[in-house]
Amino acid sequence: MSSLTRVVILLSLGIYGIMKVAADCGKVPLAGRIMGGQNSVPGKWPWQVSIRDAKGTHYCGGALVDNKTVISAAHCFPNTNVTKSPVTACLGSFNLTEANPNEVCVKVKNITNYPNYTKDADSGDISILELDSELNMTNYIFPVCIPVSGLNFPTGQNCWLTGWGDIKFGTNLQSPKTLQEVSLRLIDAKKCNETYNINAGGAAKAEIRDDMICTGYPEGGKSACQGDSGGPVVCLKDGLWYLVGVVSFAAGCGLPKRPGVNTLVPSFTNWILQNDPHAFENVRPEPTTTVATTTTTTTTTTTSGASTRLISSLLIPVSFILLVSHSSSSSFQQRFS
Template sequence: MGRQKRTLGLGLSLLLSCAFLSSSHSAAVEDVRTGGTALCGVPSMGRIIGGMNAQRGQWPWQVNLNFDGHHVCGATLIAPQWLVTAAHCFPPVNPIDRYEVTLGAFQLKNPSDDLVEKLIQEVLKHPEYTDDEGSKGDIALVKLKEPVSYTRTIRPICLPASTVDFPRGMKCTVTGWGNILTSTSLPSPMTLQQLEVPIIGLDTCKCLYSKDPDPEDPHVLHNDMMCAGFAEGKKDACQGDSGGPLSCRIGDAWLLAGVVSWGDACGAANRPGVYIRTAAYADWIKEKVPEVALSNVVASMEPVSETDLFNTTDEECSVAPGLLSAFWILLASLFVAYIFGTV
């Protein structure tokens, strides 16, 4: 099956606690005072494919994006009047005035009394986005027609600064209301799903996607992308999860590490989920939404061996990119030295 954008579900697994230390934790939990005082990335409370039900209020920055009354994408609250989502959630043929945003949602078919609905004022797609599948710059800022007040179930996530790195093997959580299988919708009452996934290095992800390629549907992973998931598949984001958050916890706060962008089918082997790295667009977001604070934080863990991460004997994708780079640099140096007669 060819590449499918995540415009419809998630297959999520058990959420495990992952506490990481921060070198500048105060930035990650700075008060947001417009529209109500709240700490970004801190919930008020203490089935993506293969996933499990979330709890009400567990992911208060998760937003539901509807078109003509039907769920189409996820999004993430970053400020009282602003969301982050995927640019491909707004194809040119869809008029903006037919979209509706719901905040504080948990079960889409069993709406709670504290649900908040808003209309969209404008959508700012990143200039590098081209409306092509797998395009770089697949990120958009959504301005609501009026700001939302923060509550127990509606709170913003923290945004990483451009220098923030989420190391290989770090476990993060993707959330959404998308399909639980490629062609199977999330059943009623459509409870928000969550799935814990490890970060995969971009070079390893490129190698995984190069296995059994479809010549008519090549996969290109750009430097503004990141991957998370499992080489064996089975647990993944899916159609309907597009635009939703990949949330990573550092210290006491959650940061928006990535935005669900695309993948090849859902939960297929060697086809982990692909996300747009929020840090790659931190400066652009800050320019368009000056009131957001960018968090300069550092995870305390070192990148893990991806051979251990995937628990596989296949060595095609297990060679460290740094070792490969060093090899080619050494080879080039020897060649130059030979040409000039120094060896």
């Protein structure tokens, strides 16, 4: 086999690998207590993350978006200095109190909170966690897709929330602490803001902003609770699971007229991409333009995931053409040399 032939074959195989990784986010490899929820099953939500403190105690959730990055909530990390306050992210977790051969725990190397977030119920309750080492993808560890900026998920759409939080206010999830799941309806910011300003038995009111999205039902009964913070709200769209919300806050757990409030991820996609360039691989639908920063002082442009996939898909036939051309050229020389 000629050196050119070997190069072309290796190039094609390498490109195929790139395309496969870039195209697989949001798909559950094995597919074919949240208040009011139910036990999940292993591998059903492979992007689910258990965030743990220095003692190994779970206290927040998160979502894997690429092999070295987790998205969670800023309020989970009032101290972003991981040297003084070590944080660990565990993937593939299911029953928290039992040994699990599918679980992988990695130290968090760096925490970046959205810069404008300062207190509970603020906009921008979102955080990017850089892991200390890259993860190998398995049937139990896999990234969810990041929605392209502005992608719409309408009020009334049924989505899913997962976590290990309390099963009701003041009541912990009991051993073996099995991952909980619950189906909830999306409520847009305008409708949710109206709901939160209705007097509901003394329940706290709040201002719901455009970069937030709510989940729940008017009668209550199903919602996130303490310990679910930072966890994912995921929605199925065109066969892919998207990270639509990050659990942020609520007035109590599952109260009537007080649905859970989540950070609306599409409002922060550009910020995520600025701080995690690898996330481009898992943005869907593929971004077709460069991304500008949300600050007024700088502008950053980065090659989009769409361009990466386009170039990769074109290079395979180009590689084939090169191989054929080389073979033809060699044959010509042999016949007329």
